[in-house]
Amino acid sequence: MTINLEAPRKFRPLISQAHQVAMNLLRPNSRKYDLLEHEYPKELDMLAAMIDGLSDSGAASGAGASGVRRDVDSADGSADDSARANVKNGSNLASVLSIMEMCWGDVGLLLSMPRQGLGNSAIASVADPEQHARFDGVWASMAITEPGTGSDSANIATTAVLDGDHYVLNGEKIFVTAGERSDAVVVWATLDKSLGRAAIKSFVVPKGTPGMTVERLEHKLGIRSSDTATIRFVDCRVPRENLLGSPEVDAKQGFAGAMATFDNTRPLVAAMAVGCARASLELTKELLQQAGVVIDYDRPAFTQSAAAATFLQLEADWEAAYLLTLQAAWMADNRRPNSLEASMAKAKAGRSGSDITLRCVELAGSIGYSEHELLEKWSRDSKILDIFEGTQQIQQLIVARRLLGKTSAELK
Amino acid sequence: MALTRTTHGVTSGDNRDPIGYAVAFLNKLASTGALDRFRLRKPAERVVFEATRTGFRTAGNLNRAFARAGKRAGRPSRLPSAGSTGVFDLTPTEDEQMLVDVVAEFAEEMVRPAAADANESCAAPEELLRASLEIGLPMLGVPEDLGGISTERSAMAGTLVAEAIAKGDLGLAVACLAPGAVSTALSLWGNDEQQSTYLPAFTGEDVPAAALALTEPRPLFDPLEPQATAVRDGDDFVLNGVKSLVPRGADAELFVIGARLEGRPALFLVESASPGLEIEAEPSMGLRAAALSRVVLTDVRVGPIGLLGDTDGEAYTECVRLSRLAWCALSLGTAQAMLDYVVPYVNERQAFGEPVSHRQSVAFMVANIGIELQGMRLVTYKAASRAAQGKPFDREVALARRLCAERGMQIGNDGVQLLGGHGFVKEHPVERWYRDLRAIGLVEGGVLV
Numbered sequence: 001m002t003i004n005l006e007a008p009r010k011f012r013p014l015i016s017q018a019h020q021v022a023m024n025l026l027r028p029n030s031r032k033y034d035l036l037e038h039e040y041p042k043e044l045d046m047l048a049a050m051i052d053g054l055s056d057s058g059a060a061s062g063a064g065a066s067g068v069r070r071d072v073d074s075a076d077g078s079a080d081d082s083a084r085a086n087v088k089n090g091s092n093l094a095s096v097l098s099i100m101e102m103c104w105g106d107v108g109l110l111l112s113m114p115r116q117g118l119g120n121s122a123i124a125s126v127a128d129p130e131q132h133a134r135f136d137g138v139w140a141s142m143a144i145t146e147p148g149t150g151s152d153s154a155n156i157a158t159t160a161v162l163d164g165d166h167y168v169l170n171g172e173k174i175f176v177t178a179g180e181r182s183d184a185v186v187v188w189a190t191l192d193k194s195l196g197r198a199a200i201k202s203f204v205v206p207k208g209t210p211g212m213t214v215e216r217l218e219h220k221l222g223i224r225s226s227d228t229a230t231i232r233f234v235d236c237r238v239p240r241e242n243l244l245g246s247p248e249v250d251a252k253q254g255f256a257g258a259m260a261t262f263d264n265t266r267p268l269v270a271a272m273a274v275g276c277a278r279a280s281l282e283l284t285k286e287l288l289q290q291a292g293v294v295i296d297y298d299r300p301a302f303t304q305s306a307a308a309a310t311f312l313q314l315e316a317d318w319e320a321a322y323l324l325t326l327q328a329a330w331m332a333d334n335r336r337p338n339s340l341e342a343s344m345a346k347a348k349a350g351r352s353g354s355d356i357t358l359r360c361v362e363l364a365g366s367i368g369y370s371e372h373e374l375l376e377k378w379s380r381d382s383k384i385l386d387i388f389e390g391t392q393q394i395q396q397l398i399v400a401r402r403l404l405g406k407t408s409a410e411l412k
Numbered sequence: 413m414a415l416t417r418t419t420h421g422v423t424s425g426d427n428r429d430p431i432g433y434a435v436a437f438l439n440k441l442a443s444t445g446a447l448d449r450f451r452l453r454k455p456a457e458r459v460v461f462e463a464t465r466t467g468f469r470t471a472g473n474l475n476r477a478f479a480r481a482g483k484r485a486g487r488p489s490r491l492p493s494a495g496s497t498g499v500f501d502l503t504p505t506e507d508e509q510m511l512v513d514v515v516a517e518f519a520e521e522m523v524r525p526a527a528a529d530a531n532e533s534c535a536a537p538e539e540l541l542r543a544s545l546e547i548g549l550p551m552l553g554v555p556e557d558l559g560g561i562s563t564e565r566s567a568m569a570g571t572l573v574a575e576a577i578a579k580g581d582l583g584l585a586v587a588c589l590a591p592g593a594v595s596t597a598l599s600l601w602g603n604d605e606q607q608s609t610y611l612p613a614f615t616g617e618d619v620p621a622a623a624l625a626l627t628e629p630r631p632l633f634d635p636l637e638p639q640a641t642a643v644r645d646g647d648d649f650v651l652n653g654v655k656s657l658v659p660r661g662a663d664a665e666l667f668v669i670g671a672r673l674e675g676r677p678a679l680f681l682v683e684s685a686s687p688g689l690e691i692e693a694e695p696s697m698g699l700r701a702a703a704l705s706r707v708v709l710t711d712v713r714v715g716p717i718g719l720l721g722d723t724d725g726e727a728y729t730e731c732v733r734l735s736r737l738a739w740c741a742l743s744l745g746t747a748q749a750m751l752d753y754v755v756p757y758v759n760e761r762q763a764f765g766e767p768v769s770h771r772q773s774v775a776f777m778v779a780n781i782g783i784e785l786q787g788m789r790l791v792t793y794k795a796a797s798r799a800a801q802g803k804p805f806d807r808e809v810a811l812a813r814r815l816c817a818e819r820g821m822q823i824g825n826d827g828v829q830l831l832g833g834h835g836f837v838k839e840h841p842v843e844r845w846y847r848d849l850r851a852i853g854l855v856e857g858g859v860l861v
Binding site: 001002003004005006007008009010087089093297298299300301302303312313315316317319320321323324326327330341344347348393396397399400401403404405406410411412 | 500635732751769780798814
């Protein structure tokens with residue numbers, strides 16, 4: 001047991017691999033798919049096949065969205081420093097580190113990675129063993145938000161009514177990431193609105209199920225390579241075995257199971273923001289160097305140029321966001337409740353991420369603003385990371401309630 | 413030497429006109445009259461400080477005889493770097509945890525209760541300083557074979573300890589940690605002669621007050637370009653210059669002074685009774701319990717034993733970095749104290765029929781204190797662990813410093829805001845922490861891990 005905040009030695013190959021993929025497959029395709037919004041990024045299929053191959057051989061160590069889990073030890077046969085030290089550096093930490101690299105590459109393309117959808121995280125977190133096996137290899141997107149319901153997800157109106165061996169789903173979902181490209185959609189619906197949040201369950205709905213229609217795709221500010229779908233459910237019949245977890249309406253447990261997914265995914269979204277912002281910082285540092293600005297770590301910021309001093313401030317915030325993200329993942333790996341830390345990470349990374357990417361555009365001047373470089377794109381991509389999966393304001397609310405010891409009834 | 417200073421904060425472009433002269437004359441009449449008529453002569457302490465601020469100086473404290481020992485060319489004792497585990501971990505070692513527990517108890521039971529009075533009197537109470545020696549603070553950075561308690565580079569342990577004491581009070585923490593800065597410097601950069609001559613005092617019964625003096629009094633001061641100078645004269649060095657914000661300067665028996673030698677910054681050991689060394693009180697916005705002072709050097713002569721470390725600026729630069737790291741650590745403790753204080757306050761304080769903590773503007777301010785504090789903490793710990801492992805840490809300490817200065821001050825500011833009017837008065841400690849936190853990112857030297 002020693003305090004050490006370096007990225008784990010054993011993950012260096014993983015990080016390096018992800019970085020090479022990001023550099024050589026994602027970056028060369030960034031501008032193309034940003035412009036050709038909604039065109040399917042076929043290069044990712046090859047990448048997905050490669051990752052599947054790595055997963056089968058055990059080398060990928062559960063990196064990515066499906067790596068977030070608490071109840072399964074990382075099946076890593078290699079010499080494990082952490083096992084000796086009684087401290088785990090496991091699949092959660094591996095996931096955030098590899099996602100950081102991939103998003104250093106391209107956030108939109110990462111979100112378009114086959115079989116790495118948010119629905120896969122839900123399945124990983126909530127499904128029973130039989131469902132795990134059945135949905136293995138299925139690319140699942142997640143459908144929660146509705147036209148009238150965003151942050152207050154307990155208020156969703158999509159219904160699921162039991163009829164024989166099927167649940168019948170009715171409702172409309174918006175902002176479904178990978179909603180069109182995914183093989184299945186994990187849909188949040190209520191068994192009975194009068195029973196409140198405990199009656200909200202998630203259902204795996206395979207594409208092709210009659211009654212589910214992808215109505216349209218959004219045109220967006222950023223992550224344009226990611227398909228964001230509106231999906232309508234009209235008398236959509238879903239086999240009852242596709243309800244994830246238990247169908248019991250347990251007033252105490254119920255909603256918590258679904259929300260547990262977010263404890264696991266919040267660090268991942270923070271990691272996306274950290275990776276994207278790092279791309280901006282690295283390029284901006286090089287551009288400033290070309291302009292004759294050297295960033296000196298020893299001289300007081302105030303004795304350096306404004307550009308250097310600004311850069312130091314941005315890099316400091318970045319470092320904080322990066323380490324908060326690692327902490328949240330590390331706690332998950334070590335089976336410690338990390339709801340507070342996960343929200344802290346997402347709050348800091350979300351707000352600093354956009355602050356950094358936007359300031360970098362400003363620092364780089366017209367080079368930052370034009371489409372010749374990717375800086376302007378990263379400042380468009382980063383904005384969503386402070387919004388989806390729990391907005392900045394929701395994260396602050398969660399942190400505040402935790403620090404102040406307040407319930408949601410007391411602190412709104 | 414000329415020390416530029418404004419007159420009552422009025423800048424040089426602002427001139428008196430005839431009315432102004434008349435008003436100034438009236439002011440002079442009025443203040444003398446009022447004082448005598450209403451017997452409002454200021455209390456003795458305040459007169460002293462006003463007097464010292466206008467240039468009254470005292471000689472340095474009489475220092476004990478530091479009996480020369482050891483050989484300049486002998487092998488000094490150096491702490492090895494901590495090994496690198498390769499594992500991401502936020503758990504302190506058992507030894508570190510024990511230290512933190514002891515120091516945390518000291519902070520809560522002795523430091524915090526003494527803080528308000530120490531702030532008023534601009535001095536740390538004797539019993540408290542003695543107790544801080546008893547828990548071994550000056551020995552933290554000293555190798556075991558020299559009478560200390562360390563077996564490897566102690567930057568991480570030092571960081572955790574500084575954080576723990578500062579949770580009691582930042583000013584008193586600085587007062588307690590000041591001697592340790594010198595003993596740590598001797599351990600890190602002292603040759604055999606310097607270690608054998610000076611360290612026994614720090615690991616013995618009667619530890620001297622001591623101070624690491626790097627800051628100089630001017631805006632945009634860059635510690636890598638000190639204006640204090642050291643000039644060779646035979647085998648000796650002659651020092652001239654002014655250092656500011658030096659903790660417990662009047663009590664210190666040994667200083668480490670930063671000065672420019674042949675174009676490069678270097679560290680010098682100066683005993684307090686050296687002729688030409690004078691101390692001036694420098695009461696400041698915060699850290700008042702640390703009895704900050706100016707050290708004025710006029711042709712102060714030190715022998716060859718006086719040069720601490722190399723002449724290439726390497727030891728000096730490392731000293732600056734490790735000192736900055738210590739300040740970051742201190743800011744964590746005070747920021748935590750702030751968070752711990754405001755939470756129960758805003759939960760109890762009622763307005764409009766319910767606790768003010770039910771308002772998002774208040775709740776979010778608290779949340780952001782928590783978020784930024786944890787960010788500051790992790791960035792500081794990373795710098796500390798890299799320093800302990802012997803890895804380059806210039807980048808990490810720069811980032812920690814920027815963060816702790818910016819976000820630390822924000823926390824100080826928000827802490828007062830959350831208490832409203834009550835935050836502004838001395839009934840509560842938050843106004844003191846506001847004043848103390850402004851020092852972060854500003855002061856160089858003073859403390860060291």
